[in-house]
Amino acid sequence: MEQKKNHSRRAFIRNTVGAVAAFTIVPRHVLGRGYLAPSDQLTKAVIGTGEMGRNHFAYGGTRVVAICDVDRGHLLQAKELLEKGVKTFDDYREVIQLPEVDIVHIATPPHWHGIISVDAAAAGKDIWCEKPMTRTIGEGKRVIEAVQQYGRIFRLNTWFRFEDNFYGLNTPVKPVKKLVNSGLLGWPLKVTVSQHTGFDWKFNWVGKTNLPVMPIPEDLNYDRWLGPAPYKPYHPHRVHQTFRGYWDYDGGGLGDMGQHYLDPVQYLLGKDHTSPVSVEIDAPQQHPDAVGTWRRITYTYDDGCQIVLDGEGKDEGAAYIEGPLGKLYPGFRSDIPDLAKKLTAYPEPPVQITDFNEAVRLRKQFALNEENGHRSCTLVNMAKIALQLGRSLEFDPVKQTFIYDDGANQLIDPPMRAPWNLY
Amino acid sequence: MELILNSMKKILLILLICSGWFAQAQTLPAKMPGKFPATDSSRLAAEMKKLTAAGEAGLIARTLMLKPAKTGDNTALQYALGGYAYYVTQAAKEDTRKIASRAFCKALVRMPDVENKAFIISLLEICGDNKAVPVLKQYLTNKRLCDPATRALLQIKSPDAKVAILAALKKATGNSRITLIAALGQLRYLGALDDLTTYTASEDPLTRKTALLALANVGNGNSEPLLAAAAAKSQYKSDSTYATAAYLLYTWRLAENWPIGPAVKAAEKLLKNSHETAFRAAALKVLTETRSNDATMILMRAVDDTQPAYRAAAFKLAERMMTSGKAELWMIKAERSEAPVKAGVITMLGNSKQTVASKFIMKALSDKNPEVKLAAIQAVGVFGSSGMVPALLNSMKTADTLSVIAIRDVLLAIRGQDVLASVSASMAFQPPFAQAALREVLAIRRPAQ
Numbered sequence: 001m002e003q004k005k006n007h008s009r010r011a012f013i014r015n016t017v018g019a020v021a022a023f024t025i026v027p028r029h030v031l032g033r034g035y036l037a038p039s040d041q042l043t044k045a046v047i048g049t050g051e052m053g054r055n056h057f058a059y060g061g062t063r064v065v066a067i068c069d070v071d072r073g074h075l076l077q078a079k080e081l082l083e084k085g086v087k088t089f090d091d092y093r094e095v096i097q098l099p100e101v102d103i104v105h106i107a108t109p110p111h112w113h114g115i116i117s118v119d120a121a122a123a124g125k126d127i128w129c130e131k132p133m134t135r136t137i138g139e140g141k142r143v144i145e146a147v148q149q150y151g152r153i154f155r156l157n158t159w160f161r162f163e164d165n166f167y168g169l170n171t172p173v174k175p176v177k178k179l180v181n182s183g184l185l186g187w188p189l190k191v192t193v194s195q196h197t198g199f200d201w202k203f204n205w206v207g208k209t210n211l212p213v214m215p216i217p218e219d220l221n222y223d224r225w226l227g228p229a230p231y232k233p234y235h236p237h238r239v240h241q242t243f244r245g246y247w248d249y250d251g252g253g254l255g256d257m258g259q260h261y262l263d264p265v266q267y268l269l270g271k272d273h274t275s276p277v278s279v280e281i282d283a284p285q286q287h288p289d290a291v292g293t294w295r296r297i298t299y300t301y302d303d304g305c306q307i308v309l310d311g312e313g314k315d316e317g318a319a320y321i322e323g324p325l326g327k328l329y330p331g332f333r334s335d336i337p338d339l340a341k342k343l344t345a346y347p348e349p350p351v352q353i354t355d356f357n358e359a360v361r362l363r364k365q366f367a368l369n370e371e372n373g374h375r376s377c378t379l380v381n382m383a384k385i386a387l388q389l390g391r392s393l394e395f396d397p398v399k400q401t402f403i404y405d406d407g408a409n410q411l412i413d414p415p416m417r418a419p420w421n422l423y
Numbered sequence: 424m425e426l427i428l429n430s431m432k433k434i435l436l437i438l439l440i441c442s443g444w445f446a447q448a449q450t451l452p453a454k455m456p457g458k459f460p461a462t463d464s465s466r467l468a469a470e471m472k473k474l475t476a477a478g479e480a481g482l483i484a485r486t487l488m489l490k491p492a493k494t495g496d497n498t499a500l501q502y503a504l505g506g507y508a509y510y511v512t513q514a515a516k517e518d519t520r521k522i523a524s525r526a527f528c529k530a531l532v533r534m535p536d537v538e539n540k541a542f543i544i545s546l547l548e549i550c551g552d553n554k555a556v557p558v559l560k561q562y563l564t565n566k567r568l569c570d571p572a573t574r575a576l577l578q579i580k581s582p583d584a585k586v587a588i589l590a591a592l593k594k595a596t597g598n599s600r601i602t603l604i605a606a607l608g609q610l611r612y613l614g615a616l617d618d619l620t621t622y623t624a625s626e627d628p629l630t631r632k633t634a635l636l637a638l639a640n641v642g643n644g645n646s647e648p649l650l651a652a653a654a655a656k657s658q659y660k661s662d663s664t665y666a667t668a669a670y671l672l673y674t675w676r677l678a679e680n681w682p683i684g685p686a687v688k689a690a691e692k693l694l695k696n697s698h699e700t701a702f703r704a705a706a707l708k709v710l711t712e713t714r715s716n717d718a719t720m721i722l723m724r725a726v727d728d729t730q731p732a733y734r735a736a737a738f739k740l741a742e743r744m745m746t747s748g749k750a751e752l753w754m755i756k757a758e759r760s761e762a763p764v765k766a767g768v769i770t771m772l773g774n775s776k777q778t779v780a781s782k783f784i785m786k787a788l789s790d791k792n793p794e795v796k797l798a799a800i801q802a803v804g805v806f807g808s809s810g811m812v813p814a815l816l817n818s819m820k821t822a823d824t825l826s827v828i829a830i831r832d833v834l835l836a837i838r839g840q841d842v843l844a845s846v847s848a849s850m851a852f853q854p855p856f857a858q859a860a861l862r863e864v865l866a867i868r869r870p871a872q
Contacts, residue, residue: 421605
């Protein structure tokens with residue numbers, strides 16, 4: 001955290017010449033003709049106004065001009081939090097056509113992320129999407145195509161690769177990245193994501209079976225809530241706070257926290273443009289509808305680097321990162337003597353574009369974008385497939401298909417319920 | 424003798440009883456489906472082997488044990504049958520998969536409950552084969568089951584599946600019709616061209632939209648006038664009809680075929696007629712992929728456009744196809760361009776790590792235009808070469824605040840033992856603001872004593 005403070009542009013200016021703070025407002029001539037200046041506030045539409053969506057009304061430099069939800073109750077609650085004049089919708093397809101919207105913020109359940117991202121890109125909007133980026137690997141590939149084809153800026157909303165303490169690791173990722181890049185730990189590395197290294201897999205997000213059919217609440221457009229997902233009779237446990245327990249919409253605690261925990265690991269290992277070659281699982285059999293728990297998931301990359309997800313908390317005493325030359329534990333503790341001193345001789349990780357508004361204005365790729373976001377989401381989605389099938393799998397990271405496994409490949413891009421599709 | 428006869432009768436009786444019991448076990452519902460859920464992969468495999476041993480009749484029997492909602496708990500059976508559908512999709516289990524598909528089909532037509540039928544159809548989506556098509560097609564006109572049956576047929580993808588969906592479309596109404604139209608598009612079934620074309624004239628907006636997209640997906644040359652007219656009616660804009668999106672999809676489908684002339688024509692039409700950045704950028708991408716030999720020339724024209732987002736998209740396209748030969752051409756282009764384009768070229772060359780552009784980028788570090796200079800600094804950061812540090816430090820003397828901060832960040836990230844020595848040596852020649860930045864670099868990077 002200390003290092004982050006030292007490095008921030010704002011801190012530097014504050015510490016040196018206070019009067020130059022005005023220069024942080026980028027002059028229009030620097031941006032070039034036609035670009036939005038920082039003083040021009042960006043506008044956004046938030047799609048999905050449950051708790052997640054409502055929490056994102058207020059981030060800096062933007063103004064909410066429209067909100068959308070298929071639950072009238074959510075929509076009314078959200079509307080009360082906003083200024084008068086904010087437009088309300090129950091159909092995102094109307095929202096993305098609003099000319100006054102710059103950014104579409106997608107805070108729906110994950111089974112909608114891919115479709116809304118692609119449609120928003122086609123409508124010329126930039127996109128801020130909550131994690132996990134997509135429910136399937138196929139949707140992620142299509143989001144990349146659409147964002148790049150339509151020349152859009154995409155942000156996946158997890159941030160630990162560039163700011164904040166990384167959960168129980170109790171340190172930001174940046175110094176860890178510096179350590180990995182230094183080579184002091186050696187190579188290949190093994191990263192253990194466990195309660196003992198500071199991470200909770202949230203196994204409370206499991207589904208229920210034998211659900212009795214319940215009447216659909218008047219406020220909820222259940223058909224629209226399901227959208228591309230297969231129709232299943234309504235039960236309140238399927239929707240809103242507990243939807244993560246069903247494969248049709250997400251993937252339990254792994255779906256909820258997986259990309260939060262794994263995206264920084266992918267960044268640390270320098271694997272933003274690739275995927276593991278295998279995923280091994282140790283888990284009880286999964287129900288075809290309801291997500292269950294798991295004990296251990298192990299990813300292996302082609303160079304031997306491994307990521308271990310310890311669901312049972314069995315890896316007591318495990319290092320967060322272990323290499324042939326040393327180990328790193330939560331709190332930046334290490335078995336390498338004088339690590340902090342040794343590290344000062346090494347360069348900092350390259351600067352990332354971490355201000356989404358700046359990325360939109362300057363049309364520059366955000367630090368966590370459609371490409372690396374898809375790869376870290378693939379970590380989640382390939383494990384979900386292995387769990388559903390009840391077997392370990394081998395993966396071709398270039399073709400992004402499973403090797404010699406029809407069943408696994410069927411789950412890469414399963415058909416959607418019409419009329420929803422990724423065009 | 425009597426004793427022998429009696430013994431033989433007993434043996435025969437036992438054999439008869441055994442064979443009868445065996446036959447019954449094969450056809451009557453099993454009482455226990457096994458131990459589900461299995462606690463791990465090896466126990467799951469063991470349970471699945473038992474199901475395989477039960478054969479087609481055993482699988483049918485277990486499938487028919489599914490109870491209608493409110494009359495019992497199907498959880499264990501869902502684990503067993505769902506697990507089996509996934510199990511048989513492994514490599515080298517093709518014969519088992521055929522048996523599973525056949526068994527699920529036979530059970531499907533016998534079970535009364537519609538939600539259980541939907542569940543079994545969802546298993547056929549995983550493990551069904553072409554022989555499931557005649558069974559699945561019965562449900563294509565069923566309001567509840569059309570969607571799961573269509574999804575199963577979409578996974579089977581066989582010619583029979585296509586024919587079945589088209590045949591059902593002729594009788595379908597409402598949502599089922601939408602489902603079938605969309606499926607024919609996804610299957611890119613040329614045989615459905617006439618029907619899909621007819622539905623593009625539907626009075627129902629959703630049917631019309633789905634048919635336009637499906638027709639585009641088929642990608643037949645004869646559909647161009649219709650799809651172009653629809654896009655023109657939408658003024659080549661993004662709107663609720665999805666007509667322009669359909670036309671773009673169509674250009675991509677044309678681009679997958681040879682000759683590429685029709686795709687080029689369609690992309691040029693979209694580029695000329697659409698004023699929306701997103702569609703123009705997408706058309707540009709089609710053009711650069713279909714006219715790959717001319718791509719650099721096309722993109723050089725595109726980066727002079729007045730729409731910033733379009734220019735940025737063009738630079739990104741160029742970056743993804745950059746080679747050292749193309750980099751040379753882009754450097755010439757940059758020298759002849761105004762600052763925004765020059766800065767864009769520098770960023771692009773930096774991002775694509777074109778070492779052939781090193782000198783060009785180092786020269787740009789002393790450019791008088793702040794936008795160009797900033798781009799050059801950031802490009803040096805991407806290169807990460809310590810050989811560029813002296814030029815970077817030299818440019819710091821005349822840098823504005825933003826550039827000084829950018830140079831500081833780059834100096835912190837460049838590898839090399841000589842970076843600190845260069846920074847220290849340059850300190851005395853820098854203005855006060857730059858000195859402060861360099862002191863920070865030294866404080867962070869200097870090895871602790």
